Amino acid sequence: xxxxxxxxxxxxxxxxxxxxxxxxxxxxxxxxxxxxxxxxxxxxxxxxxxxxxxxxxxxxxxxxxxxxxxxxxxxxxxxxxxxxxxxxxxxxxxxxxx
Amino acid sequence: xxxxxxxxxxxxxxxxxxxxxxxxxxxxxxxxxxxxxxxxxxxxxxxxxxxxxxxxxxxxxxxxxxxxxxxxxxxxxxxxxxxxxxxxxxxxxxxxxxxxxxxxxxxxxxxxxxxxxxxxxxxxxxxxxxxxxxxxxxxxxxxxxxxxxxxxxxxxxxxxxxxxxxxxxxxxxxxxxxxxxxxxxxxxxxxxxxxxxxxxxxxxxxxxxxxxxxxxxxxxxxxxxxxxxxxxxxxxxxxxxxxxxxxxxxxxxxxxxxxxxxxxxxxxxxxxxx
Numbered sequence: 001x002x003x004x005x006x007x008x009x010x011x012x013x014x015x016x017x018x019x020x021x022x023x024x025x026x027x028x029x030x031x032x033x034x035x036x037x038x039x040x041x042x043x044x045x046x047x048x049x050x051x052x053x054x055x056x057x058x059x060x061x062x063x064x065x066x067x068x069x070x071x072x073x074x075x076x077x078x079x080x081x082x083x084x085x086x087x088x089x090x091x092x093x094x095x096x097x098x
Numbered sequence: 099x100x101x102x103x104x105x106x107x108x109x110x111x112x113x114x115x116x117x118x119x120x121x122x123x124x125x126x127x128x129x130x131x132x133x134x135x136x137x138x139x140x141x142x143x144x145x146x147x148x149x150x151x152x153x154x155x156x157x158x159x160x161x162x163x164x165x166x167x168x169x170x171x172x173x174x175x176x177x178x179x180x181x182x183x184x185x186x187x188x189x190x191x192x193x194x195x196x197x198x199x200x201x202x203x204x205x206x207x208x209x210x211x212x213x214x215x216x217x218x219x220x221x222x223x224x225x226x227x228x229x230x231x232x233x234x235x236x237x238x239x240x241x242x243x244x245x246x247x248x249x250x251x252x253x254x255x256x257x258x259x260x261x262x263x264x265x266x267x268x269x270x271x272x273x274x275x276x277x278x279x280x281x282x283x284x285x286x287x288x289x290x291x292x293x294x295x296x297x298x299x300x301x302x303x304x305x306x307x308x309x310x311x312x313x314x315x316x317x318x319x320x321x322x323x324x325x326x327x328x329x330x331x332x333x334x335x336x337x338x339x340x341x342x343x344x345x346x347x348x349x350x351x352x353x354x355x356x357x358x359x360x361x362x363x364x365x366x367x368x369x370x371x372x
Binding site for chain 2: 022034069
């Protein structure tokens with residue numbers, strides 16, 4: 001368990017990272033729709049992921065409308081892949097013991 | 099007479115030239131579809147970011163958003179545009195086919211539009227094909243930017259790899275070649291005429307499967323309409339064009355229905371961003 005990345009391990013953040021892992025980039029609205037999180041919740045989780053260097057956030061505009069683009073960094077891709085492997089290994093071990 | 103008029107008004111298939119014209123139409127349709135997909139797959143989507151931190155002051159940099167490629171999981175817009183462009187091709191084909199109904203046409207040109215103004219067909223159509231493929235993409239982006247982005251959010255999926263693109267193109271060529279082979283070998287209307295009821299039955303089956311999902315009962319009506327259209331088109335002896343018209347009519351209707359449902363179910367949210 002100690003091998004698991006605690007930043008990604010939180011369910012909401014895991015969902016965000018999993019969504020971003022499958023795409024090149026997405027905006028805030030897309031993540032909001034897909035994750036069913038509240039705006040504040042999603043915003044705070046994105047801030048934590050950005051702090052950890054897992055995602056990069058680009059604030060810009062579409063015309064006069066604010067636009068927040070989010071994408072997974074190389075660090076984030078690596079972290080997600082590592083998390084996936086560790087969790088799979090852990091679950092495999094658990095099933096071997098069971 | 100009514101049958102003849104319907105067939106020869108809508109379709110550029112003069113008697114005796116069936117294989118050549120139908121073959122070219124089918125290949126054009128497939129090529130158009132492929133061009134539309136390929137030209138949309140490698141477009142730049144945005145400019146270089148001004149800064150990457152939410153904590154810093156952001157300097158607005160209007161994105162060339164009308165160049166954005168992929169939007170959310172709403173895929174119906176592209177299909178709608180491609181589907182809507184098919185009747186345009188049919189109309190172009192009808193105009194091009196008009197002189198071929200001249201009783202002297204077969205004797206003068208032996209079924210090949212060579213050495214006359216009709217030869218323009220082979221120059222103009224490929225150009226229109228390429229231009230319309232790009233135009234369909236442009237229109238798709240415009241529609242998506244106008245209707246789907248504000249509702250479902252923006253997402254750009256990863257670009258397909260080179261091998262995936264090559265595989266797709268090869269598959270399209272294979273299908274075109276297979277169809278061309280079937281048409282060239284049969285050279286009769288009989289198999290082509292069966293394409294309408296056959297594709298009607300296949301599509302009706304697909305609609306019935308879709309109708310089994312919760313809240314999707316309306317696909318039963320689409321299944322009935324498709325089956326009916328296939329049966330109605332059979333006695334008209336439209337050849338392979340019967341299949342094309344089913345795809346155009348039912349395809350456009352079903353895609354438009356899904357798009358309408360999307361617009362109703364996903365209203366545009368407020369403009370506040372975090």
